[in-house]
Amino acid sequence: MSHRKRLLSVVLILSFGYVLYGTFLRAFTLNSREQDLSVIFNTIAAVGKFNVVVDPKVRQKMSVTLDRVDPLQALYIVAKLNGLQVKKLAEVKGKDTYAIAPQDVIERGFEQGFTRAKRLRYAKAEDVAQIVSKGLGKEVNIGVEKDPRTNSLVLRGTEEVLNKVEDLIKELDLPVPQVMIDAKVVTVQTTFTRNLGFLWNFGVGKAADGIVTDKTAGSGSIYAITEYQRTRNNSSFYDSPTNARGSNIFSFGDFYRSNFFLNSAFAALETSGITRTLSSPRLLAINGAQAQLRIGDKIVFSGGPSQPPEERDTGTVMDITPRINKDNFITMDINVEQSTARFDRGDFPTITRTNAKTTVQVKDGEEVLVGGLVQENSSPNKIIVPFLVEIPLIKHFFQKKNNQNTSLELVILLTPRVVKQNVAQDTGEISPPPISLGIGGSKGEAPHVGLPEPGGPPSPGGAGPIVVPSARGSPAGPGGDLSDINDIFDGPKPRGPDTAPSAGPAASAPNGAPMPPIPPPRGGLDIPELGL
Structure with a gap:
């Protein structure tokens, strides 16, 4: 055993050293001043032993100083600094081939465009389209159209770009909590009005041409002033002395003689509301x-x-x-x-x-x-x-406030x-609803089953092995008997505390042959109750 461990250690050391040695051999140093990019790319490809295809429109020049870098890493660094994209095409005769061109050229020539429709659940399509266009539009070539009718986005771009956009949309299309604001607006308006003082009016009547009648204008528009009182400042309106004097509480009568007219009214009134x-x-x-x-x-x-x-x-x-x-x-x-x-x-x-x-x-x-x-x-x-x-002393008789x-x-x-909102999580997967079997246990509890090792006790937290009843009278634990297959859905039948499970007649298979009972598990374990 010790020889094997030593041999394995030697193999690992040699493998690690080979990787370091290979990396050391591939690392190189590049120095150039005002050199064409095509020449720099070809030099890097020659050192790295891979092929490059450069867009003929790439004619920039640059100065490069790279010390002990990997050729492929140097290729990506130079391309990114000049706004170019590197696209790995294929492997030809053991060599990788890379295309170097602007991003739009790479997408038109090598990447297939896709169109996807993404329906939003919570966010507005207009808002998300604006975020995607401003956030990713400068980095990638993405087309975004919004459909307000269905609150959807139509995305156009490469598969890689569309995957990035969909990841961003998942972070934006989330349910937003809401706030219910109960407002009570109370407006209290208080008004107070006070009238106090004397109001004096006088006028001089004139003769009128034509027919003069009560409250009727003649051809000269001059009204007769006889047995009538003037109740308004406008001399064109008169009223009978027997009529009310308006809203003034106290008022003197009118004094008149022939064509001379005099009115004096005392008002004292307060109004509040x-x-x-x-x-x-x-x-x-x-x-x-x-x-x-x-x-x-x-x-x-x-x-x-x-x-x-x-x-x-x-x-x-x-x-x-x-x-x-x-x-x-x-x-x-x-x-x-x-x-x-x-x-x-x-x-x-x-x-x-x-x-x-x-x-x-x-x-x-x-x-x-x-x-x-x-x-x-x-x-x-x-x-x-x-x-x-x-x-x-008498000035108050000649003013009104x-x-x-x-x-x-x-x-x-x-x-x-x-x-409070209850929003279901949309995982995109469709799973059947769980089936609850009324076998033993209390209602509403999920089955918690632990499988014991052969010959050992039941595992902690579990209820024991799973046993499928196949014959009438098969043991189902102290909770009850399973007489037939309908007991799975109807629940076990109760029995007395001293009644032991009895073996009933064997169930029949679909072809009429008797179905053999399922043997108990090895190790001589008792079948415990299945708790749901």
Whole structure:
């Protein structure tokens, strides 16, 4: 035995030395200055004892200094530095042949192009096509076409390139987790209006040409002022003294005589109101994708003579971009805007905006509050009678004040939750479903069988050897008897604790001959129960 080990050691040492010696003999040193590539390739091929075929369009020159390198390695180094591809063609009379040319020439002349269709399950074909074109398009010659109808990619290229692209697509076409965002948008608007003071109006009537009737204009458009009161500033409107005086709580009557008309009204009124608006939208967003929420109005206003109408969204505008972290936290980029439009400058609206932009990180299922978006408007208005309003003590009888205050507060509550997804792994293989046999054991458990060595105990973790029942009354362990083949699917029949398995009549083969029972395994082992 020791002689064999020594001989084996000597053989291994000699073999290793032969490999080192062969490598040492093939290593060479190359020095050249401004030499044609074809000459350099032919020199390397002569040293390495292989054939090379160089594209005639390759006419570059280069300087090379390589010390103790393998000829084939030197061939690849020089080719790569000049943007050329090396293609191994065949072995002729014990020598390898290599073609050296640009990549497009190699693909057209030696590599067959293929076309494959790849259907995507989760990613968008447009996004994946852009990544493949930008990521691999500069390195390899690959054609990518997208089919939005079936969400598929049509790939064209060599087999090697297509395999690389398919490996990349497998890494990109993965299910993306989603986030359910429960939003509560609460808008509280408070208004307060106060009117207090005296309002004086007067006018002088004139004669009218033509027929003058009550509340009817004559040809001169001058109305008669007789037994009627003026209730509006426009002298073209009159009403009967018996009608209501509008919304003023306190008012004096009108004083008139002939063509002279005088009106004095005292107003004292306060109005307050609170309006609450609650909306509870629910958004489902893909991880890293933006979800948008618009609550409000769309304002459309005309542009110039050569401009089309423009649109603006007013109200509550919310943009949310969730990102799921590994530690069960969710990072959200939130951009909330509250805006109102006023048409106080002709046809072009004035839009008042309140914006809040932030990035928050919350745990899955926790609530975050975005508030503080408050708009307050105050509109004081004062009507006075000149000169008389400057008289002390009685100046309050010659002025009227109107104050209107509006407060709008926006509160947003956001609760993000990660949506649990059950996505089956697509391995590309079709396997039959498992068959569960009701033999002994408890329900729902898979068979756990260990095969013992001949003559030894059952292996740990196993239940014993597998025994196929072939005759009525064959032993099936303490769980029960298998009377016939139907017991495999119906389950064993129970028996009493003291009842031993009895040998029944032998089962018959299809031709009517009795089927011999299967002998027990060697070693005199008892047949244990098969636990499922």
